[in-house]
Amino acid sequence: MPELPEVETVARGLRASLIGRTIVKVEVRWARSVVSPDPTLFASRLAGQRVTDVGRRGKWVVIALSSGDTLLIHLRMTGQLVLEPGECPDDRHIRVLFFLNDGWCLRFSDARKFGRLWLVDDPVGVLGELGPEPLADDFTAARLEEMLVRRRGRIKPLLLNQRFLAGLGNIYTDEALWRSGIHPLRRAESLTPAEVRRLHRAIQDVLREAIASGGTTLPDRTYRQADGRAGEFVQHLAVYGREGQPCPRCGAIIERIRVSQRGTHFCPRCQSLPEGKF
Numbered sequence: 001m002p003e004l005p006e007v008e009t010v011a012r013g014l015r016a017s018l019i020g021r022t023i024v025k026v027e028v029r030w031a032r033s034v035v036s037p038d039p040t041l042f043a044s045r046l047a048g049q050r051v052t053d054v055g056r057r058g059k060w061v062v063i064a065l066s067s068g069d070t071l072l073i074h075l076r077m078t079g080q081l082v083l084e085p086g087e088c089p090d091d092r093h094i095r096v097l098f099f100l101n102d103g104w105c106l107r108f109s110d111a112r113k114f115g116r117l118w119l120v121d122d123p124v125g126v127l128g129e130l131g132p133e134p135l136a137d138d139f140t141a142a143r144l145e146e147m148l149v150r151r152r153g154r155i156k157p158l159l160l161n162q163r164f165l166a167g168l169g170n171i172y173t174d175e176a177l178w179r180s181g182i183h184p185l186r187r188a189e190s191l192t193p194a195e196v197r198r199l200h201r202a203i204q205d206v207l208r209e210a211i212a213s214g215g216t217t218l219p220d221r222t223y224r225q226a227d228g229r230a231g232e233f234v235q236h237l238a239v240y241g242r243e244g245q246p247c248p249r250c251g252a253i254i255e256r257i258r259v260s261q262r263g264t265h266f267c268p269r270c271q272s273l274p275e276g277k278f
Contacts, residue, residue: 002075004134004167005210006223006231007056010081013226014061014106015054017083022050022101023065033095033108035116042119045069046098058130058166062123072118072126073108078222079115082107111222130166134203141200148188148196155191156184157260159203168203171216171240174265176202178239183273184257184264190274209236239265 002010026043028034034042046065053064061081063071073081083106091109096117098106108115118126132139147165151158158164159173168176177184179202182195191199210216215231217223218241223231234241238248243256243265252269 001059001077001169002079002215002223003059003169003172004056005172005207005213005233006215007059007061007075007167008211009215009231010075010226011054011056011061014063014081014083017226018051018054018063018106020051021104023047023098024101025099027097027099028095029097030095030110030113032113033110033115033117035118037119042117045119046071057123057127058133058162059169060127062127068121070120070123072120072123074116076110076112076114076116078111080107080109080222080224081226082109082224082228083226084228129163131162131164133166134168135207139200141197144200145193145196148191151188153188154184154259155182155186155188155199156262156264158188160260160262167207170262170264171237172203172206172210174240175206175238178265178267178271179206181270183271184259184266185273209233239267241265 023046026046028039028043031039049069050066051063052066055062059074061073065071083104085104087105093109093111094107095110096108100106108117120126156173156177159168176199180195180198182191182199210233213231213233213236214225214229215223216233216237217230218234221230225231239254242254245254246252247254247267247270250267250269252267254265255268257264
C-alpha cells in the first residue's frame, strides 16, 4: 500500500503539472471506485472545474478545485495516478479517467479495486479524524512522548493507527523501529524518553529519505510516481522484505513475525525485547 512518501511523491508530481488545468470530462469505468457522490453526479460536478492545488493528508491525495470542491483519492493497495499526454492507453485496470483541456488525461488505475475517490465540499468530513502529520513542524519528540504516555498496547500497531499518526504503514514503521532499536512488540508506554526521541528522529528521517528517492516500488511494481517512474527507496530498505538476510548494522539474520496480522520485519539483536516490556 502506498504510504506517506509514495503519496507525497505522487502529489508533488501532480502539483507540478496539474495545477491550472481544467477537467473537461470524467469517465467512471468502475462505479465502486467512487464513494461519494454517485458516479454520475461525480462526473458531472467535476466537468469544467479547474485544479487550483494538489496536496496530501496522511495517505490521501487532496486536489482542490475552482468551485471550492475537493477531490480526495486514497490509493489503497494498488491504486496509481498517472498523468499522460493524448489518449490514455486502453488498460483493463483503469477505473476512472479525467480528460483535461489541453488533451492530456489523468488516469486512476487500480488492479485490485481497493482505491477510492470522494468529491466533497468539505474534506474535514472524511479526513477529520486523522492523527498528526509526522513531518509537520508541531510534531516534536515532546509531542510524541505525550501521545505515547496516554496509550497502551504494542508500539507497531499504534504507529499503524491512522488516528494516532497519519501516513505510516508497514514499510516505514518497520524501518523506523529498526533505526531506533525498538522491538515491534514493545509496549508503547514502556518507551523511555531517550527511546522516544530516537523513534521520533527515525520516523522523520526515513520518511524524508524515502520522499527524496521517490518512494518505494516493491517487486510487485504496483506503485508508480505520477510520471510512471518507479520509486528507488527499495534499494535502501534495511529490514522490510529482507527476512533471512543479514542486518546491515550488526549482521544478525533479520526475522519476520506477524503483529496484529501484519508481516513485521526486525533484527533480533538490534531490536531486542527487554523482559517485562511487552
